[in-house]
Amino acid sequence: MPLPTSDPLANVTTHCHRILLTGAAGNLGKVLRDRLKRYADIVRLSDVAALGMAREQEEIEPCNLADARAVDELVAGVDVIVHLGGVSVERPFEEILPANIQGTYHLYEAARRHGVRRVVFASSNHVIGFHRQGEILDASAPLRPDGYYGLSKAYGEHLARFYFDRYGIETVCLRIGSSYPEPRDRRMLITWLGYDDLEQLVCRAMFVPGVGHTIVYGASANRDRWWDNCQAAHLGFAPQQSSEPFRAQVESAPALSADDPAAIYQGGAFVKAGPFGD
Ligand code: NAI
Ligand code: 15L
Numbered sequence: 001m002p003l004p005t006s007d008p009l010a011n012v013t014t015h016c017h018r019i020l021l022t023g024a025a026g027n028l029g030k031v032l033r034d035r036l037k038r039y040a041d042i043v044r045l046s047d048v049a050a051l052g053m054a055r056e057q058e059e060i061e062p063c064n065l066a067d068a069r070a071v072d073e074l075v076a077g078v079d080v081i082v083h084l085g086g087v088s089v090e091r092p093f094e095e096i097l098p099a100n101i102q103g104t105y106h107l108y109e110a111a112r113r114h115g116v117r118r119v120v121f122a123s124s125n126h127v128i129g130f131h132r133q134g135e136i137l138d139a140s141a142p143l144r145p146d147g148y149y150g151l152s153k154a155y156g157e158h159l160a161r162f163y164f165d166r167y168g169i170e171t172v173c174l175r176i177g178s179s180y181p182e183p184r185d186r187r188m189l190i191t192w193l194g195y196d197d198l199e200q201l202v203c204r205a206m207f208v209p210g211v212g213h214t215i216v217y218g219a220s221a222n223r224d225r226w227w228d229n230c231q232a233a234h235l236g237f238a239p240q241q242s243s244e245p246f247r248a249q250v251e252s253a254p255a256l257s258a259d260d261p262a263a264i265y266q267g268g269a270f271v272k273a274g275p276f277g278d
Helices: 027-039 068-075 093-114 148-167 186-191 195-207 230-235 244-251 268-272
Strands: 016-022 040-046 058-060 080-083 118-124 170-176 213-218
Touching: 016 027, 016 068, 016 195, 027 040, 027 195, 068 093, 080 093, 080 195, 093 118, 093 148, 118 148, 118 195, 148 170, 148 213, 170 195, 186 244, 195 213, 195 230, 213 230
Parallel strands: 016 040, 016 080, 040 058, 080 118, 118 170, 170 213
Antiparallel strands: none
């Protein structure tokens, strides 16, 4: 897919002094760890899990997002935050609360205190997971979270909206589909976001001017789509990858039964996780 003729990044510097990457020890954190160095003098890497030794252009700052003071120190001196940290799957509310809900609040409060002007927030397709597969959704679609995890991401999107309206901190909320080296099942043929497209999306989310509070779906240029990014056209996100080369391999596995909720709703298997602790 060609880039838009008037690329919003055409005359914009895509470089800053320091990027903070939370969740840097996770799957996507590992993918972005090196790639973000293209866009900053220094990438500050943070996670509650081990990150190894700092390499060139890196600072390592371990931090639990649930610890407000530690998060405040983490954010000092940062130009832009790429916030991937937190629980990334459906889990009991008691696990989601400190990492995703309190943690994201701590991050925005620190951003406000330290004058950070831009956050890239890893939201998720699970904020709309209870819409039916095949329904085409844009950024104004009603939220239909498919669990506590999706609810926490919905909270993060609303928190970002509030911090823009109240304090002018801009956020691009990435409603990421399924970002893996390859799509793993039929649903991911539609929701897959390749890593080069992830990098393009994060770069645009960091540097396109005047994003305010933007919601964008993160999927590659796959044959079939459920998501329409018309309301994020100002980002100029033009995915270049496609799940099509993986179709034959994915479709060689048996399909889910048509009445399986994982085959009915956009959130896939997340819609049938839990209840926990009964
Ligand atoms: P991941 O689970 O591999 O990484 C998340 C990282 O956050 C982990 O390294 C974990 O240690 C860290 N973390 C958890 N609780 C923390 C806390 N209290 N304080 C500090 N760090 C904490 O997840 P992945 O796949 O790398 O995803 C990154 C982000 O993107 C997550 O926010 C996830 O919800 C979101 N996302 C990912 C998708 C994907 O396909 N990989 C799809 C949609 C959203
Ligand atoms: C997510 O939000 C999860 O973080 C990830 O583990 C995937 O399951 C993805 O969504 C998905 O929906 O495939």
